[in-house]
Amino acid sequence: xxxxxxxxxxxxxxxxxxxxxxxxxxxxxxxxxxxxxxxxxxxxxxxxxxxxxxxxxxxxxxxxxxxxxxxxxxxxxxxxxxxxxxxxxxxxxxxxxxxxxxxxxxxxxxxxxxxxxxxxxxxxxxxxxxxxxxxxxxxxxxxxxxxxxxxxxxxxxxxxxxxxxxxxxxxxxxxxxxxxxxxxxxxxxxxxxxxxxxxxxx
Numbered sequence: 272x273x274x275x276x277x278x279x280x281x282x283x284x285x286x287x288x289x290x291x292x293x294x295x296x297x298x299x300x301x302x303x304x305x306x307x308x309x310x311x312x313x314x315x316x317x318x319x320x321x322x323x324x325x326x327x328x329x330x331x332x333x334x335x336x337x338x339x340x341x342x343x344x345x346x347x348x349x350x351x352x353x354x355x356x357x358x359x360x361x362x363x364x365x366x367x368x369x370x371x372x373x374x375x376x377x378x379x380x381x382x383x384x385x386x387x388x389x390x391x392x393x394x395x396x397x398x399x400x401x402x403x404x405x406x407x408x409x410x411x412x413x414x415x416x417x418x419x420x421x422x423x424x425x426x427x428x429x430x431x432x433x434x435x436x437x438x439x440x441x442x443x444x445x446x447x448x449x450x451x452x453x454x455x456x457x458x459x460x461x462x463x464x465x466x467x468x469x470x471x472x473x
Contacts, residue, residue: 288315370406377402 290313291306292299306312364370377398384391404412453465463471 289313290315364408364411365406367405370402373398373402373405 287303289302289304289306290299291302291310292313293310295309300306300310301315377395380394380398403415407415453467453469453471455463455471456466457464458473461473463473465471
């Protein structure tokens with residue numbers, strides 16, 4: 272109890288201090304308010320005036336400001352002696368824990384194929400997309416999807432190219448060969464006969 276009274280005496284904003292004595296047990300307590308019923312009150316420290324309270328508050332505020340200034344100076348001195356380490360660059364998406372987990376899930380799915388082919392194919396597609404997103408990063412994943420969408424678009428129809436062969440000069444006709452004149456074997460008044468038995472008008 273005495274220690275409490277001493278603390279009240281040195282408090283920056285001192286108020287009145289009462290010693291309360293229990294008439295039945297003789298127990299003593301101290302308070303800055305009022306004693307409980309059945310306790311004898313004895314004033315040890317009178318209540319300060321308004322001017323004294325204002326002065327004490329100002330002194331307390333100044334003391335707090337000096338302490339804060341001293342703490343700031345100490346922190347600045349410690350920061351100058353022990354500069355903070357440079358921040359490490361962020362890890363690449365391929366080295367992140369999420370990328371490793373996505374890869375493990377994909378490997379686990381590949382190791383135990385499902386019975387339903389359609390459902391298993393959808394699960395593989397979803398797991399592969401998750402690996403690409405976690406290991407490439409959102410920006411690179413968007414660029415990859417854009418490239419895929421462009422490659423999946425149907426190509427425009429191509430007009431057929433007609434190649435006209437160059438004109439060739441007309442080939443010259445072979446020279447006409449005159450058949451050999453038949454050799455007549457004998458003639459009469461109307462016809463002639465050659466050695467092959469052909470008949471020619473005369």
